[in-house]
Amino acid sequence: MSKYKDLQSIFIDRIEVSQYIGLDTSILFYNKLLESIQKPLKMILLYGKPGTGKSVLINKIYHDAKDRRNVFLISTPIQNETEFIKKLYTFLLPESTMPEDLSYNQFIDICNALRDKKHITVLLDEAQLYSSSLMEKIRLISDTRAIKFVVSLHKTEKEDLIAKEHFQSRIWETIELKNGTIHDTAMYVQKKLIIQNYFEIANMFHKGNIKLIHKFTKGNYREINKLLFTLFEIYDYYETNKPSKISGTKIKNRYIEMSALKLGYINA
């Protein structure tokens, strides 16, 4: 596997704990969320635009806290209400004790019975995909205080409104994730490469490159991944076909612009 192909794989967008980059802002959010989880809150709302790192953060929290606390993650929304209830039951009690026809009301009763005995935290990723009725039920479950929910939502005007309507009275903590600054972009690119021991490639990115990357991606981590993936795809092509074109110790802005053209950030 060529060097540039390997580099492409670093920037494939995937939600893995290993992909978590400890940027200044993300560390701040991480600590804030961890702190909130420790508090006796009913619900925590985590929202932000797609690609701002909500899923990675939730995964990181789940990875770090699952051993110490009763923290569980539902990364893919379960649309079926019964399935969802059953899943929650497994978080609270052993699966063997679960009644065969567990209804929502039964589950609420169980939660109320466990109120002072057990507390768990359930992380709900992509919560905007849950139906309104299910969200309403989640809200009522949180009232039992047996389960604390961390709801991760995409922030759109409509979804923001839904979030407010459903959780306004119950949400004690709101964390909004935003696109990174130019400094975050630089740190993100550098750290991603350094973690994979690509020090010489990390050094090839100069200030101008980062400015350009930030300009095209607006500091959105998913877009940064996409852009750098395409960039290294282009580098891979030149390495195979025209190696003289990529000689040098710096990343050429020309290839970043070509990547942006390919991804449609800019038009010719």
Next chain:
Amino acid sequence: MLEIEKLEKEWRKYKIKQLKPYVFISILLALSAIFLTLYSKDATKLVQQIAFNDEGAKKEVAVDEKEMSKESTEATESETKSYSSQTPSSNTSEEKTAKIAEDKTEIDLDSRDSKKEEKEVDSLALKADTGFLETFAPQSTPVSSKASNSPKKAIQPVQRPTTDTSNRFAQEMKDETKTENTVDSERAVKEHNSLVLTTTKTNNTLEYLIKRFNEKRDPKLASYISRSYYKKGKYKEALKWSIEANSLDPSNEESWILFAKANVKLGNREDAIQALKVYLNQYSSRNVKSLLNSLESK
């Protein structure tokens, strides 16, 4: 699979598009810079030309001064001779001085004509000339009195006729006969000196003004031409042009005054008085009244 060639083409297009505004701005800047440099060159050329004109004028003045100083000494000699002898020959000297006076009026008129022409042709050049003349103005009066005594200081009177033209014009307008008959001999000498300075531009001035009048049909220009002819003593022409001015603008008092004056000169005093009265019936004018009074009193 990447289509690198297509991407490269697109990138080139993108770069051109990106550079367009900068190229446009730089071209604009370059053009403005070129324009500014050219303009400033023109300006400097103009300034140089003006300076050159000034120098030329100064040289001319210097040459005139020499001639004038010679002439002034000659004139003073003849003057003293004529006064000291007081013989019948004094009549001839009087005739001479009268002639000189006539010359003077002509010179004044000419210098004024030339001024006007310059103003109309090129205002910048005119400004420079006037400036030059003004710088000499304050020195002219005290030195002119000593003109007959020392040839060196006699340089100054040359400028006086040109600077004093307007005043003298006004004087002459007020009292026409006086300026023609009673001429101070010393002053006549000075005016005679100014001849050298101004005669160069006089020939075509009236022709030019008439040409301009034919183009513009300006009543003020017509009365100016009339006045010029009047000053030259061409009263018939003056009468003709006063009528021309009057036909274009009957309310223009100067055309009436010139008509009257020219008629007086041509011996038609009654016509002049009649015209002034007609004018006063319709308009009120202090100048016309005073002229009418002076004509009626004689």
